[in-house]
Amino acid sequence: MFFDEFTQSQLASWPLARGNYERLRNVIYRTIDFEGFQIRIQHNPDRIQSAVAKIDEQSLKARACFLCKGNIPPEQISFDYNSALDIRVNPYPIFDRHYTVPAKQHTPQLIEGHFQDMLAIAETYPEYTIFYNGPRSGASAPDHFHFQLAPRHIMPLETDVNRCPKEILWISESRETTIESINNYLRKNIILHSGNRKQLTDTFEKIRSVMGHHIPNDPEPMMNLFAWYENDEWWVVIFPRRQHRPWQFFAEGEENILFSPGCVDFAGLIISPREKDFNRLDAPLLEELFSQLTLTDEQFMNLRFTICDL
Numbered sequence: 001m002f003f004d005e006f007t008q009s010q011l012a013s014w015p016l017a018r019g020n021y022e023r024l025r026n027v028i029y030r031t032i033d034f035e036g037f038q039i040r041i042q043h044n045p046d047r048i049q050s051a052v053a054k055i056d057e058q059s060l061k062a063r064a065c066f067l068c069k070g071n072i073p074p075e076q077i078s079f080d081y082n083s084a085l086d087i088r089v090n091p092y093p094i095f096d097r098h099y100t101v102p103a104k105q106h107t108p109q110l111i112e113g114h115f116q117d118m119l120a121i122a123e124t125y126p127e128y129t130i131f132y133n134g135p136r137s138g139a140s141a142p143d144h145f146h147f148q149l150a151p152r153h154i155m156p157l158e159t160d161v162n163r164c165p166k167e168i169l170w171i172s173e174s175r176e177t178t179i180e181s182i183n184n185y186l187r188k189n190i191i192l193h194s195g196n197r198k199q200l201t202d203t204f205e206k207i208r209s210v211m212g213h214h215i216p217n218d219p220e221p222m223m224n225l226f227a228w229y230e231n232d233e234w235w236v237v238i239f240p241r242r243q244h245r246p247w248q249f250f251a252e253g254e255e256n257i258l259f260s261p262g263c264v265d266f267a268g269l270i271i272s273p274r275e276k277d278f279n280r281l282d283a284p285l286l287e288e289l290f291s292q293l294t295l296t297d298e299q300f301m302n303l304r305f306t307i308c309d310l
Helices: 002-013 015-024 045-051 057-062 115-124 156-163 197-211 275-280 283-293 297-308
Strands: 028-034 037-043 086-089 099-102 128-133 146-151 166-171 177-182 190-194 223-230 233-240 269-272
Touching (some): 002 015, 002 086, 115 128, 115 146, 115 197, 115 233, 190 197, 197 233
Antiparallel strands (some): 028 037, 086 099, 099 146, 128 146, 177 190, 223 233
């Protein structure tokens, strides 16, 4: 397929990316069991720059945007997805096929006006999951709009959506669009699925709007967002958030844990750049860390009540 040829061409001509993908073969994993689901942990030292990225306004202004075409390495090739978006090999991979989908123009990381693109990409490449980190929810480039692509079923979320019991929150009058949620999942979640593109888009926009009344909303409601296309239907998963990083990220000494989760982590694949954190993470600690970032029970209950009235 085209993506495989594109990746092989890039790895053949780009030593930095080739070395990083070769090292990816040697990363190690652990699996932690929870009631009804699992979380995997990947020890990946090459992801440390993303994990510790400073995203305050001063730091962003002090560095060149690494997603703008004028600043990318000469070896990195872009191909046009459409008039607004490119697709590139991610040189610091989490997966053996990992792509970035940046805007051609330097525009902020805001999902407004781009959700239709997300659905279109998911339909065009059904063998991939497309995901979006909000600007305060794991994005290391909040100043330049981008999606990312990962092979389907590589993150536990996609299995859990089908396997874990879900509660129905809302069904459209036409019964074409459903909103559900997995209970007791460690990370509060909203799941939409529909074969009606317009209805799904309208529903997502309503949810995005009401989320802003229940969680931090600067410059948009904090969220991690996924989409994939399967059996003539789109699946969209939203993880609303109330915080970017836990207090342990900023702690000193032994209390410090390099835990700065984005989409992939919320989808059940924790990326741990430091070996000591990789070995330390267990079920109680992950529960404590995620409890600081996901919505409280009260926040999510209020959001659910609002969604039920859509």
